[in-house]
Amino acid sequence: MTSELAFIAALRALADNPAARGLNDDCAVLDFGGEALVLTHDMMAAGVHFLPDQDPADVAWKLVATNLSDLAAKGAEPVGVLLGYQLGESAQDARFIAGLREALHHYRAPLLGGDTVGGDGPKVLGLTAFGRATHRPVPSRSGAQAGDGVWLTGAVGGAMVGLEALRSGHGESARYRRPEARLAEGIALAPQVTAMMDVSDGLLLDALRMARASGVCLALASKAVPLACPEDRRAEALRWGDDYELLFTLPRGATPAAPATCIGEVRDAPAGTLLVDGTPPDTGEKLGFEHH
């Protein structure tokens, strides 16, 4: 199989447009009618992004939440979604619709269109979400400045232990099954932040992406990161994805307009790097969920 990174690189080369940053892990942002239109399309595949035997209602919820989380990082309010759905067994499809209804109601995002196909292979689902940015310039991951504080809404590790609970049948799995897109927080923070992104693939990996996009060093204090899992799982929790919190930077001394924790600071060098407790993280370990 083609490496996903290679394919994305080829697509980026093809897309001779600065708005084409909306590939894979970010939104497209463009002017439409004098407003900032924010668009994202995320796919989920059975066996990769969800368990093949998982309740389709939870799959639907997660499909909506992951896309709206991308909008949240832009401080955008949802305008609507388009669904791409691969039909399956009737009872499963009915559960999917039930979860979709819940998620769209929860996030006040209307279903405006979409398409369905048949198919017997592992399910592949897609959702396009689009919204209206509430603040311009629209936050991006490339604006972090030396001297800024690094902040995180909520906690990490909840999806990790939630997935384990779901697999084992013991314990609370909601943080994995029903992630929360931080839309209200994103809208509140957008006018303040110098950079913002959602943490979908793991805090360390996404922090490194922000450091690279901004050309700065993000220096994190690992102990400062709030956990939604036992303390002895801290190292893993920093590398686990699916928590969908917002990672953002604020000028020194600023107080965030939404509940968040300061987890580090931005330095000017080494540019494009991440430090955890003063040292680069062990590259022998994955920093998060890499797309291959």
Next chain:
Amino acid sequence: MTSELAFIAALRALADNPAARGLNDDCAVLDFGGEALVLTHDMMAAGVHFLPDQDPADVAWKLVATNLSDLAAKGAEPVGVLLGYQLGESAQDARFIAGLREALHHYRAPLLGGDTVGGDGPKVLGLTAFGRATHRPVPSRSGAQAGDGVWLTGAVGGAMVGLEALRSGHGESARYRRPEARLAEGIALAPQVTAMMDVSDGLLLDALRMARASGVCLALASKAVPLACPEDRRAEALRWGDDYELLFTLPRGATPAAPATCIGEVRDAPAGTLLVDGTPPDTGEKLGFEHH
């Protein structure tokens, strides 16, 4: 497997929004920043919408063209597309990108974002296209009026014989492999038409859909329909899809602003019906490609 129609009906019930007509075979149209934003999402699955061994460059072209054809029927100019792609074998993926590049260049539609997933099953692809309507009110399929003429751009049957040529290895297959979205025609016609839609699932089936949406009778003269196939295939050509011409209605006496052929007239009754040469088409035969 769930009936596609049943699933779409459930989605429609869920989507408590008039813009939700963008399900399956139409666009969503909504006001954004004082302009009309037009969105559509079409999926294609191997073995259903394309041959599993077909050149992926042609599959990419068709994925773009089918979505832009939906925009064409709204008189919209493309603003951009988001791709949902299931990765496969490297050489095939490279061909897909080559065809995508050609199609996006041809239609001047930038790639603005998207996502990729792995997966071993039959390929499922999705594309979201969005555009700006050039004329308001935006044409719909529901505005045909008794007394209007029924018109068609181009000819039908070309995709039918093109698919046969592709399967047999003899003859010209371009009309199947590389359909043309009638964007310029749609923009020219939008200020004139009382109703417009693209013919994706077969002329008779789509004409019946327009009759139902408009609450009128479309009376077609089958011999008037231009063919891109031999005359003895006429009956099949009227029921075959994938030609992506525009079907529209104009007030009596109006001359269309793009090349087109008058193929019938709109009557007030029986409402929601189709007549071909004065009689309802044989319901024992399919009128076109039905979604199941």
